[in-house]
Amino acid sequence: MKRTATPRKQPRQNRSKNMVETILAATARVLCERGYARTSTNHIAEAAEISVGSLYQYFPNKDALFIALHKRHEQQLQALIEGMLSQLLAQGKLLSLRQAMASLIRAWIQAHQLEPELHRRLEAEFPFFEPDEEVQSTERRIQAEIRELLSLHAAEIGQADLDLATYLIMKTIESHVHALVIAPPSGFSPEALEAGLLDAIMGCLKARPETA
Amino acid sequence: MKRTATPRKQPRQNRSKNMVETILAATARVLCERGYARTSTNHIAEAAEISVGSLYQYFPNKDALFIALHKRHEQQLQALIEGMLSQLLAQGKLLSLRQAMASLIRAWIQAHQLEPELHRRLEAEFPFFEPDEEVQSTERRIQAEIRELLSLHAAEIGQADLDLATYLIMKTIESHVHALVIAPPSGFSPEALEAGLLDAIMGCLKARPETA
DNA sequence: TTCAATAACGAGTAATTGCTCGTATTAAGC
């Protein structure tokens, strides 16, 4: 497996912009159908009804395809979450802390309804690539926005360290939603799970130091 | 890549029992050093200082190696956690709910200190195999034991559905510990994280239905 | 129409990989 790193040309004409889209769409399709391990660049080219040569004009190597796909998907999710966050921030203290958290959780869950099978494949069977800089930067922005949301209700929050609180609730939401998408637990209704998750988040915020 | 499924012979003599151990140990070593994608059966045989032929006498195909390794590792972790759980159950109501949860969290974290790099590789860059039946059964037993632990303190617990509560706290602990091992967040001390996690768990348990 | 830049093509290649199978070595029962 070569791993050429030579950068490829940027699409100039219209047909080649379409090409990039076609290739990524085919990559997603084949990934969902065959899984990462059994997906080859030849398969992708065939599914996209183009030649391998064309594929390699825009992507320097196989992994670049998946990295691009991964990035695009993450950015779509992030956009949905940020949309809800800006709404919540705009409303200020009109909403209670609990209401705001409930909305955040719901948005997070809904975002993950976007191409869930692709999400599953990307998250579950993907080798560990270094996270994209742009995605990370948005992640930091989301974190800052959640922190701001929390600070609106600082009076109600027991946890003194707002940064820690932000980190904890993000990780908690993220992991539960992840579990919901990857392997939805049987026996519990989505509503019950959502409510339970909200309780956990609120508990984590309300908590005041107690003696062990 | 063939994927022969013919079952292989069970080791009878001593030398072959050692062989299986040697092979698994080498698999772990190579996996940690090279990562899953760049690990071949030839590499493993070389690292184990045996021949590929010998390897294929005990493992029907490449994935069987990783499946066996994965299973062994999971069982080790489960054993540690179950050990702590039986201790906690034996102590009955001597410990407060909070104390019991704190011990559980600590045991969970400590269990994951066992070969963390191997754990990282297995969890992060492993294709999606169907979970092992034996491992799943132990998982269910652990879940039942946690439920029992909770039911000892049912009076203090707001969440009416103990099964849901059990599921929620398991997933919460699991995911936070996972994050701690895979990508420890910078900026927070381990103690603060542990305390925050405990708060989240307790909040999730204490929560009583509120009006949204 | 001409022509050069851009894009698309796809047969072919070099490398790798999983795995087999015929052979050699060792162990155990007699």
Next chain:
DNA sequence: GCTTAATACGAGCAATTACTCGTTATTGAA
């Protein structure tokens, strides 16, 4: 020692794979 079963070996095969590069087609401006 002799015999037989168990174990270990490793050269090599068949299949797959990522990727190249010489060629052809398309575009659009002059």
